[in-house]
Amino acid sequence: AAADKGGWPSFMAKEVSEEPEAVAKTVLGRVKDGGIVIPELDGLDELFQGIDRVIVLACGTAYYAGLVGKYAIEQWARIPVDVELAHEFRYRDPIVGSTTLVVSISQSGETMDTLMAVKEAARLGAKTLSICNTQGATIPRESDAIVYTHAGPEVAVASTKAFVAQITALYLLALHVGRVRGALAPSVAEESIDELEALPAKIQWVLDNEQERIEQLSHWMGDTRSVLFLGRHVGYPIALEGALKLKELSYIHAEGFAAGELKHGPIALIEPGQPVFVMVPSPRGSATLHAKVVSNIEEIRARGARVIAVAEEGDAAVLPFADEVLRVPLASPLFEPLIAVVPLHIFAMGLATAKGLDVDQPRNLAKSVTVE
Numbered sequence: 001a002a003a004d005k006g007g008w009p010s011f012m013a014k015e016v017s018e019e020p021e022a023v024a025k026t027v028l029g030r031v032k033d034g035g036i037v038i039p040e041l042d043g044l045d046e047l048f049q050g051i052d053r054v055i056v057l058a059c060g061t062a063y064y065a066g067l068v069g070k071y072a073i074e075q076w077a078r079i080p081v082d083v084e085l086a087h088e089f090r091y092r093d094p095i096v097g098s099t100t101l102v103v104s105i106s107q108s109g110e111t112m113d114t115l116m117a118v119k120e121a122a123r124l125g126a127k128t129l130s131i132c133n134t135q136g137a138t139i140p141r142e143s144d145a146i147v148y149t150h151a152g153p154e155v156a157v158a159s160t161k162a163f164v165a166q167i168t169a170l171y172l173l174a175l176h177v178g179r180v181r182g183a184l185a186p187s188v189a190e191e192s193i194d195e196l197e198a199l200p201a202k203i204q205w206v207l208d209n210e211q212e213r214i215e216q217l218s219h220w221m222g223d224t225r226s227v228l229f230l231g232r233h234v235g236y237p238i239a240l241e242g243a244l245k246l247k248e249l250s251y252i253h254a255e256g257f258a259a260g261e262l263k264h265g266p267i268a269l270i271e272p273g274q275p276v277f278v279m280v281p282s283p284r285g286s287a288t289l290h291a292k293v294v295s296n297i298e299e300i301r302a303r304g305a306r307v308i309a310v311a312e313e314g315d316a317a318v319l320p321f322a323d324e325v326l327r328v329p330l331a332s333p334l335f336e337p338l339i340a341v342v343p344l345h346i347f348a349m350g351l352a353t354a355k356g357l358d359v360d361q362p363r364n365l366a367k368s369v370t371v372e
């Protein structure tokens with residue numbers, strides 16, 4: 001049967017509303033007796049014990065999911081991770097061997113750039129694992145192992161619910177590999193599983209409590225010509241994703257930066273009225289990161305930036321410096337991106353809608369790019 005919008009104005013509106021479910025279904029059946037169980041990875045313990053390096057390969061939004069995943073794999077499994085755009089990896093004579101695990105991420109499983117990179121990695125002797133949202137697609141078929149995301153079919157060209165499902169799958173993988181390698185403390189595993197299971201309700205909270213206000217904000221900003229996004233740690237890839245989504249949907253110039261890089265260049269762009277989204281880490285998760293981001297906010301505010309802070313509910317430190325605060329529920333640092341990205345998806349969709357654009361079919365883009 002043809003996919004159906006189910007009463008939503010666009011597939012994207014429907015798919016953003018399904019972000020809680022995309023996470024929940026990806027976790028479903030993979031937590032048993034307080035531990036992660038991924039039946040697809042049965043028999044691969046030796047493989048995971050024998051690797052000394054992970055390379056994540058993907059394109060577009062999936063690449064940003066990979067950048068988030070790096071923090072979790074390194075923290076929980078203590079394996080060094082490189083994240084690379086598949087087309088850059090493929091054509092630079094990469095150094096890869098039998099102790100390298102290549103993790104590809106692709107919603108469609110058909111992206112030619114990613115497929116060619118996976119084949120090249122396999123040819124060079126790497127083990128390959130595919131994170132994919134489409135049963136039986138080409139990339140998972142070409143891989144040694146598969147962890148499916150269960151976001152359901154994604155129709156809108158720009159990816160939303162698949163993104164949160166991809167991060168979820170990477171976290172499940174990181175927790176699994178961390179346990180198999182003896183790198184993960186049981187207490188950390190337990191807390192992380194609790195956080196994973198709490199995510200859908202927290203994402204739903206954003207949709208229920210902030211969606212209308214974010215849409216209003218995006219409508220006020222309908223004639224904005226450029227938007228910047230700043231983030232630090234796991235907030236950095238989320239800033240990149242927020243900028244990509246805004247470019248794709250609204251054709252506005254948008255750029256994401258690492259907040260710490262501000263003084264090394266991007267601060268030159270700040271002039272009065274420049275809108276800047278800032279991903280603010282929870283003060284309870286990391287006081288240091290929080291303080292550093294708040295000081296970045298002060299710096300850009302002093303130069304006239306219009307600051308839109310995405311911050312934890314109750315974070316009073318940002319209030320004096322932010323023009324707008326989009327609230328998100330508390331989560332421990334690694335889990336913040338799965339929640340904080342939702343306001344950015346809503347904003348990009350809202351601004352494109354305000355401009356009268358087709359959010360499902362942006363110009364010049366294809367859902368699945370099957371040419372190199």
Ligand code: G6P
Nearest residue numbers: 060061062106107108111158159
């Ligand atoms: C296209 C889509 C993007 C997507 C990228 C990777 O460029 O427009 O939304 O992120 O491909 O797609 P994949 O199916 O490999 O995740």
